[in-house]
Amino acid sequence: MKKRSIALGLLTALALPAMALAAYPEKPISVIVPSTAGGGTDTMARIVAKFAEPLLGQPMVIVNKPGAGGQIGFEAIARAKADGYTIGCLYTPHLTAHVSDKRAGYTNDSFYAIANVVTDPGILVVPANSPFKTMADMVAAAKAEGAHLTAGTSGPGGDDDFARGMTEESCGIKLTPVPSKGSSDAKATVMGGHVDMSFMNVSQVEAQIKSGDLRALAVLTKARVAELPDVPTALEQGYDGIFSDSSRGFAAPAGVSDEVKAKLDEVFAAVMKDPEFLKAAEGQLQLNVMDHAAYAEYLAEQQKMTDRQFEVNPW
Numbered sequence: 455m456k457k458r459s460i461a462l463g464l465l466t467a468l469a470l471p472a473m474a475l476a477a478y479p480e481k482p483i484s485v486i487v488p489s490t491a492g493g494g495t496d497t498m499a500r501i502v503a504k505f506a507e508p509l510l511g512q513p514m515v516i517v518n519k520p521g522a523g524g525q526i527g528f529e530a531i532a533r534a535k536a537d538g539y540t541i542g543c544l545y546t547p548h549l550t551a552h553v554s555d556k557r558a559g560y561t562n563d564s565f566y567a568i569a570n571v572v573t574d575p576g577i578l579v580v581p582a583n584s585p586f587k588t589m590a591d592m593v594a595a596a597k598a599e600g601a602h603l604t605a606g607t608s609g610p611g612g613d614d615d616f617a618r619g620m621t622e623e624s625c626g627i628k629l630t631p632v633p634s635k636g637s638s639d640a641k642a643t644v645m646g647g648h649v650d651m652s653f654m655n656v657s658q659v660e661a662q663i664k665s666g667d668l669r670a671l672a673v674l675t676k677a678r679v680a681e682l683p684d685v686p687t688a689l690e691q692g693y694d695g696i697f698s699d700s701s702r703g704f705a706a707p708a709g710v711s712d713e714v715k716a717k718l719d720e721v722f723a724a725v726m727k728d729p730e731f732l733k734a735a736e737g738q739l740q741l742n743v744m745d746h747a748a749y750a751e752y753l754a755e756q757q758k759m760t761d762r763q764f765e766v767n768p769w
Contacts, residue, residue, distance in 0.1 A: 478538055478717055482513040485704075486534070486542030488527020490520045495543050495702050498572055498739055502704070502722075505731040509721045523611070524548040525558060532564035536709035541568065541718070545702045547613045550757040554764040555611070562757055565705040566715060567749040569722040573742035574655040576617045576674035576698030577685070581647045582667055589625075589672050589691045592651065596627035606640050606652030609633035610769030614640075614653040616759065617674055617698035619767050621653075624688075624695045644668065655700060656681055657740055674698040681740075697759075701742070703749055719746055 485503060489495045496518065503514035519527035528549055531542035544565065552558035578589070586592045596603050607614040610633070618629055632649050634640035637658045644652035645667055653674075660681050662668040672688040673679050674696050688696040706718060725731050726743045735741055744752055 478714060479510055479512045481539060482515050483510065483538070484515050484517050484534075484540045486527050486531050486540065487516055487518050488520065488524035488530075488543060488545070489518065491516075491518050494572070495545050498702050499543050499704075501731070501734055501739065502571060502725055504734070505725045505728050506721050509724055510717075523552065525552045528552065529559045531705060532560035532707060534707045536707040536711075538706065538710050538714035538718070541704060541706045543702060544705050544753075546700060546753070546756045547616060547760050548611075550753065550760040551611045551764075551769075553757060554760040555769065562750075562753050564708050566708055566710055567746055567753060568704040568706060568718050569726065569746065570701055570703035570742060570744035570749040570752060571726070572702040572739050574657045574700045574740050575679050576613060576700075577654055577656050577659060577682075578617070578621070578651060578671045578674065578688070579644060579654060579659055579663065579668045580651045580671060581644060582669055583647070584650070584669060586651070586671060587669070589688055589693055592671060593625045593627055593693075596625070596629065603627075603629050603651070604632050604649040605629040606632050606634055606643050606649040606654075608637075608640065610767075613655070613698050613700045615767075615769075616763045617653040617696065619763050620674075620696045620698065621688075621693070623766065624693045641668075653698070672696075701752070701756075703744070715746075 485499055487496050487499045499516055503516065507514055519530050524545060527542060528544065534540035553561055580586050586595065595601060605618050607618050609615060615631060618631055622628055634643060640652055640654060641659060641662065643649050645662065656679055659668055663670050663682060670682060670685040672691060673682060673685050674688055676689060676697060678685065678687060704722065723745065
């Protein structure tokens, strides 16, 4: 009897590590969203959570922590215990812009990038009755003697203003920024002809471009976008270095175990391929899926971009 007890004890001890690995997650996972409920990042988080929960076998609890352009939420993710039970959403360029201006209590190394889900490409638009039909038209006008062209942006430290800075640098011109109070205000300002052009995101103006209320001069990506296949890139018009977008993805605090990483990577990869998820995302999420390696590389590139913009035009 004693020998049997010892043997059972040894078997139990040997089985414990395997049981522990198989158990994750054993309880609900908190998902920190660095913005208010109902916004784009919150919408993404809730849609993804709905399809990830059955695969995890546990609820994903959305915790909204808005404020300071996402910084409060980003820092909460970075400081969370690295046990896999708190993950969160990242969005660019705010994530890296806070690092560039030396205000962030984190760096990119504070996170384990799980997956990017959404990317909203940048775009340069003008009023429908603008004399500018191409980037070259706009650049020529900006270089004319006495020129004073205005450009709508979302304000200092945002992707739209970074796009303005990159355009100035690439084209050798100066534009006067006109910050907006939000996407609706920005659209109204450029549609009404109160600015000469506006740097925005495709999702914000796709409908107005298709209806003819706005004209697109260029998408600010390396290749044309599916939503507006007839709009050329700035690159193909001869203007390099003007690449702009805003992205949304998921990350865990740095230091999570390899087992947790593997489980999260597996679950998010499966969700991104789920036909039901893809159907739910239609009309709500501009999907641009990146796995861990690609997302980490993207975030590193974003850091270089915002660092450069802070050097040229600090906010």
